[in-house]
Amino acid sequence: MSESDLFQPATFQGLALANRIVFSPTTRARADMQGRVGDLQALYYSQRASAGLLITEATAVVPGGRGGPYLPGLWDDAQVPGWRQVTDAVHAAGGKIFCQLWHAGRLSHSSLSADGGLPVAPSEKQQEGKVWTEQGMVPYETARALALDEIPTVIGWYRDAAARAKAAGFDGVELHAAHSYLIDAFLRDMTNRRTDAYGGSVENRVRLPVEVLQAILETWEPARVAVRICPIGHAYNAWDSNPEPLFTHFVERMNDLNIGWLDLVEGDTGNSREAEPSFELQKLRRLFRNTVIVNNLYDRDLALQARAQNWGDLVAFGRAFIGNPDLVERLRLNAPLTEAPLKSYYAGGARGYTDFPTLAEQRAKAS
Numbered sequence: 001m002s003e004s005d006l007f008q009p010a011t012f013q014g015l016a017l018a019n020r021i022v023f024s025p026t027t028r029a030r031a032d033m034q035g036r037v038g039d040l041q042a043l044y045y046s047q048r049a050s051a052g053l054l055i056t057e058a059t060a061v062v063p064g065g066r067g068g069p070y071l072p073g074l075w076d077d078a079q080v081p082g083w084r085q086v087t088d089a090v091h092a093a094g095g096k097i098f099c100q101l102w103h104a105g106r107l108s109h110s111s112l113s114a115d116g117g118l119p120v121a122p123s124e125k126q127q128e129g130k131v132w133t134e135q136g137m138v139p140y141e142t143a144r145a146l147a148l149d150e151i152p153t154v155i156g157w158y159r160d161a162a163a164r165a166k167a168a169g170f171d172g173v174e175l176h177a178a179h180s181y182l183i184d185a186f187l188r189d190m191t192n193r194r195t196d197a198y199g200g201s202v203e204n205r206v207r208l209p210v211e212v213l214q215a216i217l218e219t220w221e222p223a224r225v226a227v228r229i230c231p232i233g234h235a236y237n238a239w240d241s242n243p244e245p246l247f248t249h250f251v252e253r254m255n256d257l258n259i260g261w262l263d264l265v266e267g268d269t270g271n272s273r274e275a276e277p278s279f280e281l282q283k284l285r286r287l288f289r290n291t292v293i294v295n296n297l298y299d300r301d302l303a304l305q306a307r308a309q310n311w312g313d314l315v316a317f318g319r320a321f322i323g324n325p326d327l328v329e330r331l332r333l334n335a336p337l338t339e340a341p342l343k344s345y346y347a348g349g350a351r352g353y354t355d356f357p358t359l360a361e362q363r364a365k366a367s
Contacts, residue, residue, distance in 0.1 A: 017052035035073030049095030064113030065103035105182030106143030172224035226261030
């Protein structure tokens with residue numbers, strides 16, 4: 001049997017990739033308190049540059065857009081040189097890398113914002129549970145609803161961060177429009193109770209994401225822009241009562257803009273590949289005109305099946321890359337994977353971040 005094209009070079013949107021495996025955004029919380037990255041992140045991402053495409057962990061477009069401390073950003077020009085180290089290192093290793101642009105919305109905290117202001121959301125909402133801050137875990141605050149005249153400012157945050165991503169040498173950007181963060185919260189009727197031009201109808205709820213994409217396209221050509229969506233996800237106990245027409249319309253608007261990449265998260269991210277209310281997500285795969293990345297809880301067998309049945313053009317892996325910098329080679333050989341301990345996922349330094357050995361290093365040590 002011939003080798004699956006999962007491991008073969010392919011070109012999408014004019015971007016030559018070494019294979020069809022994507023390193024999915026995976027929060028690691030190793031930036032400094034100013035949201036800056038540097039040598040450590042350059043090593044981390046370059047170690048994983050054998051993936052066909054890397055997408056950075058969620059990168060905040062404004063200080064109050066972080067969902068916790070030690071998360072990276074692109075809200076300040078001073079953050080660009082560190083990201084340039086990352087992109088240079090990935091390119092030197094033969095990889096391609098996109099930056100995921102993100103605002104956590106109500107899932108942030110006033111202590112993380114530049115002026116101590118409350119988190120913002122489409123509508124006032126008190127999120128259950130706790131958020132990670134410099135003071136430890138504290139209850140979420142009641143997010144305030146963005147005023148209509150603040151919307152252009154929000155769009156400007158993304159416009160400016162996208163321009164900084166270009167200056168930092170990224171190959172593209174991804175708009176984070178999933179998991180109940182700010183953009184996704186505008187999409188879903190459970191979190192968007194507005195009665196103005198940004199709420200109510202499907203067309204109105206899709207308005208902000210589309211306007212943000214239009215702002216990003218002032219810097220980036222459509223072929224280098226991706227959008228991450230999770231149509232039937234239940235992140236932070238929020239979903240939409242009728243997701244099929246909502247996300248069908250959103251994808252149609254992406255087509256109108258000729259967006260190059262759709263990062264399609266299937267089910268509840270990290271938990272399950274199924275959720276209710278549900279619909280056939282392959283409808284979106286068929287509807288979207290350009291490159292589709294399928295994402296969520298893929299292992300080797302499921303990824304091979306995805307390509308054999310053409311569920312998506314590329315297949316994303318997230319957590320498996322944490323303990324396996326050479327994940328592509330391990331998958332190709334069907335070799336054992338290293339399972340990174342949960343305590344290594346977030347914060348800290350090099351330990352549990354850049355010190356996981358490759359298969360070749362493990363074999364050399366054992367011989």
